[in-house]
Amino acid sequence: MKTDELINMLASGPDVAAPKMPVRRFLMLVALGILASTVIMLTTLGLRPNMAEFVILPAFWIKMAFVIALAGIGWMTVMRLASPGVRTAILPLLIAAPVVLIWIVAASALMNAAPQERAALFWGDTWHYCSSLIAILSLPIFAAILKVVRNLAPTRLRLAGAGAGFAAGAIATLVYSFHCPEIAAPFIGFWYVLGILVPTGMGALIGPRILRW
Numbered sequence: 001m002k003t004d005e006l007i008n009m010l011a012s013g014p015d016v017a018a019p020k021m022p023v024r025r026f027l028m029l030v031a032l033g034i035l036a037s038t039v040i041m042l043t044t045l046g047l048r049p050n051m052a053e054f055v056i057l058p059a060f061w062i063k064m065a066f067v068i069a070l071a072g073i074g075w076m077t078v079m080r081l082a083s084p085g086v087r088t089a090i091l092p093l094l095i096a097a098p099v100v101l102i103w104i105v106a107a108s109a110l111m112n113a114a115p116q117e118r119a120a121l122f123w124g125d126t127w128h129y130c131s132s133l134i135a136i137l138s139l140p141i142f143a144a145i146l147k148v149v150r151n152l153a154p155t156r157l158r159l160a161g162a163g164a165g166f167a168a169g170a171i172a173t174l175v176y177s178f179h180c181p182e183i184a185a186p187f188i189g190f191w192y193v194l195g196i197l198v199p200t201g202m203g204a205l206i207g208p209r210i211l212r213w
Contacts, residue, residue, distance in 0.1 A: 026148050029144045029147055029148055030141070030144050030145060030148065032140075032144060033140045033141035033142070033143060033144030033145065033168075034140075034141055034144075034171060034175070036140035036141075037137045037138070037139075037140050037141050037171075037172055037175050038175050040136075040137060040140070041137055041175050041176060041178070041179055045133070045176075045179040046179060047178055047179060048178065048179060048180075048181060051178070054183065057183060059183040059184065059185065060183050062102075062105060062183075062185060062188075063177060063182075063183050063185075063188050064177060066098055066101075066102045066188060066189075066192075067170070067173045067174045067177050067192065068174060069097075069098040070095075070098055070099075070170040070173065070174075070196065071167075071170045071171045071173070071174045073094050073095055073098070073170070074163075074166050074167030074168075074169070074170035074171060075167055075171075076091075076094065077091050077094070077095065077163045077166060077167060078145055078149060078160070078163040078164050078166070078167040080163075081149075081154060081156065081159050081160040081162075081163035082148070082149040082152040082153075082154045082160050082163070082164075083152060083154070084153060084154065084155045088159075095166070099189070099193060102185055102188060102189040103189050105185040105189070106121075106184075106185040106186040106188070106189040106190075108185075109121060109184065109185050109186055110122070110186055118186075120184075121184040121185075121186045121187065122184075122186040122187060122190065123187070124181075124182040124184060124187040124191070125181065125182070126180065126181065126182055126191075127187070127191055130176075130180065130182065130187075130191045130192070130195060131191050131192075131194040131195035131198065132195070132198075133176055133195070134169060134172050134173050134176050134192065134195025134196065134198070135169070135172075135195055135198035135199055137172040137175055137176055138165070138168040138169045138171070138172035138195075138196075138198075138199040139168075139199075141167075141168040141171050141172055142164060142165060142168035142169075142199050142202070142203070145164040145167055145168050146161070146164050146203075146210055146211070149161075149163075149164050149211060150210065150211050150213060153213050154211055157207045157208040157211045157212060158204050158207045158208050159204075159207070160203075160207055160211055161203035161204055161205070161206055161207015161208070161210065161211055162200050162201075162203045162204040162207065163203070164203045164207070165198075165199035165200040165201065165202050165203025165204070166196060166199070166200040166203070168199050168203075169195060169196035169197070169198065169199040169200055170196055172195075172196075172199075173192050173195060173196055176195075
């Protein structure tokens with residue numbers, strides 16, 4: 001094969017696609033991160049002992065719908081940001097949608113509550129450690145997702161790092177939800193989101209260094 005033919009093949013052929021981690025290994029890494037986060041939650045915090053009472057409350061399912069939506073969107077976000085050439089313009093809208101919806105529910109709850117009850121709806125009983133626990137539980141998942149993203153050869157490293165942090169924080173929030181006693185929308189809409197923003201910010205900071213390839 002002539003040199004110019006080889007160059008053309010490398011420039012236009014399928015071999016120039018960014019190297020991808022095998023799907024099985026990809027899933028195993030993320031699953032191990034989620035498992036580690038779950039084990040930490042179960043051994044240090046534990047499941048809510050009154051979970052059976054919670055599951056019959058509409059507020060509980062509003063909370064779960066919110067965190068499941070964020071976890072799914074987080075997964076989509078990190079996959080798109082980690083893959084070169086994939087369109088990402090819709091991602092801010094997808095991320096904002098569940099947040100705006102929970103804020104609408106929260107605003108309605110606060111307006112309909114008696115004035116003396118509004119502070120309790122926002123602060124709950126666990127505001128002083130809720131966001132920190134979400135950030136801590138996100139760390140094993142964050143490390144796994146960063147490993148995966150690095151092997152997918154992202155081109156926008158800061159955004160990809162932020163996406164990895166967002167996905168890890170959202171999934172960790174889902175794990176934490178099985179312990180957290182809070183179900184009020186004002187609490188969920190602020191303190192849960194704050195907990196997710198911590199690893200998101202960390203990812204934006206370390207992305208350019210960790211994900212460089």
